[in-house]
Amino acid sequence: MVEGSIDLSVFNELQDATGSNFIKELVETFMEEAPGILAELKSATTTGDLDQFRRAAHSIKSNANVFGAHELAELARQMELSGLGSDQDATNKEIAALDASYERSAVDLKDLIDG
Amino acid sequence: MAETPARLLIVDDTKVNRMLLTRNVEMLGYHASVAENGNVAMERLHEEPFDLLLLDIEMPEMDGFEVLEAIKLIPALRDLPVIVTSSVEGIDNIVRCIELGADDYLPKPVNQVLLKARLSSSLEKKRLRDEQKMLLRRFATSEVVEDLQESGFALGGRRVHVSVLFCDIRGFTPLSESQPPEETIELLNAYYSLMFEAIDSHGGIVTMMIGDGLMVLFGAPQPLDDSAGNAVAAARDMLDLMEEFNVGRVVIDKPEIKIGIGIATGEVIAGYAGTQDRATYTCIGDKVNLAARLEAHTKVANCSILIDDATRDALADQKNAEAIGDVLLKGISEPVAAFSVQQD
Incomplete structure (x- = not known):
């Protein structure tokens, strides 16, 4: 069962295991932290910091997996695996897709915790 | 949980x-x-x-x-x-x-x-x-455990500068024959806990316990700044603790327990001896022998602590170490200068 960008089997299992108050807090934390991580990813593309790029993509992937945001996780995973390439246009497209996917996930997650 | x-x-x-x-x-x-x-x-x-x-x-x-x-x-x-x-x-x-x-x-x-x-x-x-x-x-003592954890186990020794201390109870055999074995074990346990207290607080490690006898090293496996001073201080604490212990013995109408202590200082070979399966941390050398003989000689000389000249020379405060002259010890060909350490 999928609600928008979120796999509900993952989300509900997490909610059952940890409690609805906790998951609300966790989603809010994710939405506070994620923009910063996305900003690090972008700054890594301008400074050419390969480690920072990989680490930021890894963090997005890891957090997206927690909530069952599969699409976001997969986009981040692709970036983690391929690393920061020299094709600036391609990287910009990847980042735009990642941003958009994050926005969708954030909206859906907010809906889920607001019931 | x-x-x-x-x-x-x-x-x-x-x-x-x-x-x-x-x-x-x-x-x-x-x-x-x-x-x-x-x-x-x-x-x-x-x-x-x-x-x-x-x-x-x-x-x-x-x-x-x-x-x-x-x-x-x-x-x-x-x-x-x-x-x-x-x-x-x-x-x-x-x-x-x-x-x-x-x-x-x-x-x-x-x-x-x-x-x-x-x-x-x-x-x-x-x-x-x-x-x-x-x-x-x-x-094993915590020092030996630490040494094992740091350096791993290997048979073999190395030269170290230590003070070796031997201690035992005077007339222990007749004493143990005159009382039930349970009482002897109880006495030994009380005696050991007092001795270990004195030894631990001065950085010594017990390498051997045989009946009422103890062999203690100061300065191995971890070096001590003043191994002789620590050994003598431990010996004096041992006597003090036994004196207190005897106060209690007298109250319950038991004979007092007297101990003798011998200390020698110098280079020995210290390390793990035994087999791969069963080994002990110990040390060997003339000084070990000398300490054991000095301890035995305390009975002859009618004193509680006897130390060799190297131990005395290393002491910062020698006023309590009184020369008793050169003594002939079993197994040692030349007479040895011995000093009796007095309590204050």
């Missing part, structure tokens, strides 16, 4: 993961602390004891691989169980964690059921290891 919950340190650079793992382990009844990268984790590990480390790999500043490497180099942390929780890509990275000493690997997001099983298994293993260490401490 045991009386005090196990203490876990969660190391992860993302706040969501730290929160979630904290929640997971707290729901299992464990106590959780967090660190956001390897550097902070190492600081926390130095500050307080933890029972287990839940370690992320991909982190800024100091990553999980570096933490695993650092932990291996610190004797106090070498046995700390580490479970790597990561979504790091590539099986070679997981292999690398295990090769670097991680107990286990759990992929993120962490499955609560798996986490529970891995945690309880790793903590149980740690508990058993801690128990073994405690047991080892009961049979």
Whole structure:
């Protein structure tokens, strides 16, 4: 069962295991932290910091997996695996897709915790 | 669960993961602390004891691989169980964690059921290891345990400068024959606990206990600044403690317990002797023999502590060491200068 960008089997299992108050807090934390991580990813593309790029993509992937945001996780995973390439246009497209996917996930997650 | 919950340190650079793992382990009844990268984790590990480390790999500043490497180099942390929780890509990275000493690997997001099983298994293993260490401490001194943990076990010795102390109870055999064995064991236990108190507080280690006899080293396996001074101070404490002990003996109408102590100082060969399966930390050399003979001679000379000239020469304060002249000792061809140490 999928609600928008979120796999509900993952989300509900997490909610059952940890409690609805906790998951609300966790989603809010994710939405506070994620923009910063996305900003690090972008700054890594301008400074050419390969480690920072990989680490930021890894963090997005890891957090997206927690909530069952599969699409976001997969986009981040692709970036983690391929690393920061020299094709600036391609990287910009990847980042735009990642941003958009994050926005969708954030909206859906907010809906889920607001019931 | 045991009386005090196990203490876990969660190391992860993302706040969501730290929160979630904290929640997971707290729901299992464990106590959780967090660190956001390897550097902070190492600081926390130095500050307080933890029972287990839940370690992320991909982190800024100091990553999980570096933490695993650092932990291996610190004797106090070498046995700390580490479970790597990561979504790091590539099986070679997981292999690398295990090769670097991680107990286990759990992929993120962490499955609560798996986490529970891995945690309880790793903590149980740690508990058993801690128990073994405690047991080892009961049979070997903490200095020997530390030496073993630092340098590993190898038969063979090295030259060290030490003071060797021998001590035993005067007339122990007739005493033990005149009372039930239970009483003798009780007496020995009381005697040993007093002697160990005096020895421990001056940095000595007991290398041999035979009946009522003790052999103690000062200055090995860890060197002491003033091994002779420590040995003599321990000997005097031993006499003081026995004097107090005898006050109680007299009250219950038991004979007083007298001890004799011999101390010699110099170079000996110290190390592990025995077989690969069963060995003991000990030392050999003329000085060991001399200390044992001086101890035996206390009875002849009618004094409590006899020391050799090297021990006396090393003492900062020699006013209590009184020369009793050269004495001829069994097994030693030349007469030896001996000094009787008086109590204040």
